[in-house]
Amino acid sequence: MAPAADSGTLTVALADPDATARLAVALAGLLRAGDVVALYGDLGSGKTTFARALIRALTGETEDVPSPTFTLVQSYTAPAFEIWHFDLYRLDRPEDAVELGIEEAMAEGVTLIEWPARLGAWLPARRLEVRLAYADADTARIATLAGTGDWPERLRELADG
Numbered sequence: 001m002a003p004a005a006d007s008g009t010l011t012v013a014l015a016d017p018d019a020t021a022r023l024a025v026a027l028a029g030l031l032r033a034g035d036v037v038a039l040y041g042d043l044g045s046g047k048t049t050f051a052r053a054l055i056r057a058l059t060g061e062t063e064d065v066p067s068p069t070f071t072l073v074q075s076y077t078a079p080a081f082e083i084w085h086f087d088l089y090r091l092d093r094p095e096d097a098v099e100l101g102i103e104e105a106m107a108e109g110v111t112l113i114e115w116p117a118r119l120g121a122w123l124p125a126r127r128l129e130v131r132l133a134y135a136d137a138d139t140a141r142i143a144t145l146a147g148t149g150d151w152p153e154r155l156r157e158l159a160d161g
Helices: 017-028 047-059 102-108 116-122 151-160
Strands: 009-014 036-040 073-077 082-087 110-114 128-134 141-147
Touching: 009 017, 009 151, 017 047, 017 141, 036 047, 036 116, 047 073, 047 082, 047 110, 047 128, 073 102, 082 102, 102 110, 110 116, 141 151
Parallel strands: 036 110, 036 128, 082 110
Antiparallel strands: 009 141, 073 082, 128 141
8 A cells, every 4th residue: 555645645556456455455454433434436446345345354254245336324333333335326416315224334433425516505524535447457446535523643543555
């Protein structure tokens, strides 16, 4: 992994979906209750692959982790906190996320949000953003992680680990 810059940004080249999963597993060890992880990227860029690997790392390798594309939200129990995985692609209004329990999720557990821009002003300022972009090879991606609060320190820890 590339070292985190002073700005608190970490950029990682990912050769394939396995590399995306390894990054998610490494990040899982740094998560705490109250963390919000906003997953950005085009369709097929690896957001669900990333979320699935992170959830399995926290709950156990055998956990069934379906994409919440149609259910909009899935929750999982990890030893230290609940994990809420939201896919907001089909949301019509940011307020609809409140009906899904997003405020409770952000207050009590770890919240993973695919398509976070759909939240508008409801997206908290204190969050980690994971941006996945296509790279040159078919399965390659570039991940850019940036966050506020204590995330710059945690990203340095991730880069050093």
